[in-house]
Amino acid sequence: MSPSETDAGTGPDASSADCIFCAIVAGTIPSRQVYADEAAVAFLDINGWHRGHTLVIPRRHVADLVSGEPTLPAIAPAIDAVARLLKDRLAPDGFNVLSSAGPVAGQTVFHAHVHVIPRYADQPGFTHLVDPSEVPAAELDAVWAEITGGTA
Ligand code: AMP
Numbered sequence: 001m002s003p004s005e006t007d008a009g010t011g012p013d014a015s016s017a018d019c020i021f022c023a024i025v026a027g028t029i030p031s032r033q034v035y036a037d038e039a040a041v042a043f044l045d046i047n048g049w050h051r052g053h054t055l056v057i058p059r060r061h062v063a064d065l066v067s068g069e070p071t072l073p074a075i076a077p078a079i080d081a082v083a084r085l086l087k088d089r090l091a092p093d094g095f096n097v098l099s100s101a102g103p104v105a106g107q108t109v110f111h112a113h114v115h116v117i118p119r120y121a122d123q124p125g126f127t128h129l130v131d132p133s134e135v136p137a138a139e140l141d142a143v144w145a146e147i148t149g150g151t152a
């Protein structure tokens with residue numbers, strides 16, 4: 001992230017007014033939503049590391065899982081439901097579930113989120129976990145339809 005992006009209000013101290021994930025919760029920015037309940041919303045990561053990589057976020061703005069009121073207990077049912085949905089629809093060979101808190105941990109969006117990442121046998125282990133190559137929109141639309149049964 002460049003300094004100018006940080007200055008624009010996207011850093012760890014950003015308020016909900018500046019927050020891209022709050023905008024997704026509000027519906028003012030589109031997302032490929034796969035699940036929602038009263039506490040959480042889940043949608044495909046726009047640049048996911050593996051097919052079906054999904055973010056589970058609290059509806060309430062909080063910078064990360066270790067700030068403010070406890071967030072993980074509130075979104076745990078959503079994390080569980082999303083992992084089972086992805087397991088059912090995409091039949092991956094495994095999962096990683098992770099959340100980063102703070103820039104030093106690699107967090108880049110400062111609205112708490114949990115990555116639910118299906119894993120496939122052809123790219124095993126931690127060494128293949130992170131792949132920041134760009135995912136074409138058509139591929140995201142295809143996997144979204146496979147998870148939700150919807151048409152993009
Ligand atoms: P982290 O680096 O743990 O903060 O994760 C932030 C994630 O949010 C990254 O994997 C991004 O690809 C993802 N992301 C950023 N903007 C969007 C967006 N508009 N829709 C979906 N995912 C996004």
Ligand code: ZN
Pocket residue numbers: 015016019020021022023060061062110111
């Ligand atoms: Zn937010």
